Amino acid sequence: MAKQLFDKLSRECDRLINVLNDQSLDARDTADAAHEFKGMLSNFGLVQASKIATEIENSQKPSNAIAENVDRLEKSVSQGMRQVEEILRN
């Protein structure tokens, strides 16, 4: 079950990163995607990544203006997921 959850989380993270990397989203759609990401990350304990998603949500900017933040978010998510994977392996 833990592995299934991890896989599901991993897929959702990939999906939402792809959404935020889509340069055509307006400010509202970007905020909505960031909001969803924020909630999911916080539920799974990826607090730092969740904070970055909150910043993106609150910035109220379209996707073509947040590339740097999305990059930070992606790195934070990867780091968080590695930690989760490590815990699962042990």
Add this chain to the structure above:
Amino acid sequence: MKIVIIDDNAANAMLVETWVQQIDNAVTVSFNDSAEGLAWCEANDPDLILLDQMMPKLNGIEFLKKFRALDTESTIPIVMITANADRQTLYKALEAGATDFLSKPFDPTELLARTRNLLRLRENHLELKDTIGRLHYLATTDTLTETSNRAHFFDRLTEEIDRTRRTGKPLSLAVMDADRFKLINDTFGHGAGDAVLKSLADTTKDVLRNHDIIGRLGGEEFAICMPETTLEEGIHVCDRLRSTIAENRVEMEGRTLKVTVSIGVSQFDPDSDTADSLLNRADFLLYRAKDSGRNRVVGVNDNKMSEFPIVAS
């Protein structure tokens, strides 16, 4: 207990489901599409819904409004789980019908505690509803024959009389009595008597139309309210009933009993009748049927008490 989880984020939905599956006797159903979740909830009987707020197409508040419009008793608990921490979202959710509210990131212990509490309330409500249903049944039903008891029959007769006065459509009443019932009881015992009454009631329900109302007045006497029915039509229905009963046999501990009934029928006169006067007249006609040989139907038009053609056995 059926717990429905609705969250467009598959990982969130799975996480919530993983936690609530720890609850004893819980069966979980999960949806990532809120419209599909709503359709399922409308068609089935969920015991609790755990609902995300921000969802495409149909968000949590919209879901609540649509679902509560159908769930008129609003007894199914719905917990909104959202990352929206502002009070406005909370107020909107509660006004739309949310029972409780959890913020993301949710504390699993809190999620389980709130869910268990709400499920306990739901169980109590269902038990209460069941008890009320049974009490209503006992208060209105003659349990031997599964027909209306006297009091409930009178209530329904009164309702039909009111409807007749409003619409101008006819109403007829019949009173039916098992012939030589005392002899059956004395010869074969009260068990046989009960079997006969049950058989009469079952046959009557089979023969009568869907909108007719049958009640047991007491002993071996039944009343039949026939809305939108003239005297002629009522006599026809009752004679069909009489002949069906006469042809039937009641099987009782290796014995086969033949039973007949006598029936008095009268039509309601809106200018002069009350429920009591209508019943008294039908009762009088029943005894005319008994006196003139039993196993027959006697009907009289309005209050004149002049005998209508007797339908012989």
